[in-house]
Amino acid sequence: MNSYGQEMFIDAHxxxxxxxxxxxxxxxxxxxxxxxxxxxxxxxxxxxxxxxxEDAQKAQHFLEVIHA
Incomplete structure (x- = not known):
């Protein structure tokens, strides 16, 4: 949680x-x-x-499904 009480994600790569x-x-x-x-x-x-x-294929799948 950040100082505003919101959930926060940190991408460490x-x-x-x-x-x-x-x-x-x-x-x-x-x-x-x-x-x-x-x-x-x-x-x-x-x-x-x-x-x-696998991650690249997942991202590609989302692109294709959402923008079909």
């Missing part, structure tokens, strides 16, 4: 994308109303390539 962040991402795509380039960034604790590709 060192762990998997949280489900709540995927929810925010989907909502942002709906609000923006058009497909936008998306970057899933890892600075440390970089996972195996398969996990990175």
């Amino acid at each position: 060192s762990q998997a994308v949280w489900p709540e962040v995927w929810t925010l991402y989907r909502r942002a795509l709906q609000i923006i109303g058009r497909p936008i380039p998306t970057l899933i960034e890892w600075d440390t604790n970089i996972p195996p390539l398969g996990i990175l590709l």
